[in-house]
Amino acid sequence: MPTRWIPSIKALVHGVCLLPLLKLIEMYRSGALGLMADPVNWITHFTGYWTLFLLLTTLAVTPARRLHPRLGNLVRFRRMLGLYAFFYATLHLSTYLFLFSGYDLPTVLSGVRAGHPGVVVDEWKAVWPTILDDLKKRRFIQVGIFAWVLLLALAATSPAFVLRWMGGKAWRRVHTLVYVAAASGCVHYWWLVKKGVRAPLPMTLALAALLLARVAWSARKRWRNSVANG
């Protein structure tokens, strides 16, 4: 891929990554969300799905680069894909905190508009015990929050100046946590669904394939090195 194409492809990737968000906004504006029986449930699944999808896409960059020397500069898109994964993970978490938890967002919004900002805190006080209870008791929520915290750490250390400050080696070591985050995301999905539901299977298989590709690559490299050195 010629380097001069990169800016236009980047614009394209931004556009594609923003499509799910645009769809959400459009569904809200058109009233389609209101016709849906349980939009809160739908938004939760929608944002969760796109988080995992983008996370897997991020993880697919390295194996894809290795397919052909000319795909080398795919790495230029990896950070933005990862940051979009974090963006949707944050939307997913916000859906849980501000819609799923019972937080009455419509009341809060109309309260704020009417000049009573205190309602933001009042509503929060009302749902906080439920959220705390979830955090203490439910392992699928624990593993989900864990994955989000990892993504937060990766997003915070993603700017180039942080990389320079940390040094490439330490930075790469920290960023291998992306595997843990993706695996945690899959576990979060499996622990959520009812027994017998196999919806998380395609994502899990994709993750397994991406991890296997890495294992195969490093095995090949080790073998080649040993041949070269021996």
Added chain:
Amino acid sequence: MVVRRGGSLEGRIASSEITPHEAFLNRRSFVAGAAALGVGALALRQVPGLIHSGAVHAQQKLATVASKYNVPDAQTPFAKATTYNNYYEFGTDKSDPAKNAHTLQTRPWTVEVSGLVKKKQTIDIDTMMKYRPMESRVYRHRCVEAWSMVIPWDGYSLGEFISAMDPLPSAKYVQFLSDDSNKDMPDKPGGFNWPYSEGLRMDEAMNPLCLLTFGCYGEALPNQNGAPVRVVSPWKYGFKNGKSIVKIVFTDKQPHTLWNDMAANEYGFYSNVNPNVDHPRWSQAHERRIDSSTFPRTVPTLMFNGYGDQVASLYTGMDLKKNF
């Protein structure tokens, strides 16, 4: 959602405050119009995706009488109650049954009554429907997944039917088995112990609240809601209510039930709505009430779904945390 699929309707629904039921009726007239234009009812039947399975029942208005068992809560719009269903035989996503249940053939249909009864018999659905006047009852419907609806069901008390069947005194439970034929449900997911089995203790089944249900919103049940006959026990979680029933068996032992077979720690035999017993993965203290608002309100869940006056006495002396 089916309602939005018809291209010509899209603008009309989005730009106005038409209630979903009316929108659905509009769509129905659209389908009727298409038929009049020469597409023909037969052609429509051969392309099942064209018509919403609920529309198949559009003509089947039920004659109902008023009932004393009504809750005053705002009703869930018809379009939401018929497009958000747990009916795993037609797919595990809640939007699947509305798309897939058109394969269910509800006529001819018979229900086999067996087990501990004086006379085993097989009853035709139309005979069953005419046995008692059909009442319209507005019930709260609480799903174990912490969402709820308010639905006008049409049927008569299951107890009246059971009495007519003359069960033996030794019958302590009644089991409901759902249709699982490959013809009606060609894409059942694997890993489940089909057919869907549910059951009630005899005194629960005889409680007048327990409704043998043939319709909702004044019409014959849409396929995805369990046509042609299902049970509705409103003080229990929704999955206790078997759909598309083909067999009723009286037993002296507690019958096995599908979700209890799948995960006994999540789905007990009783499964009474109980805000004090959490599901392992979420709290049951609250529920998202699905009504006509864009974002469902979260409301507190009531013990026995608010039907304690009628049913609490069934469980006197029982530890409902243990027998969840």
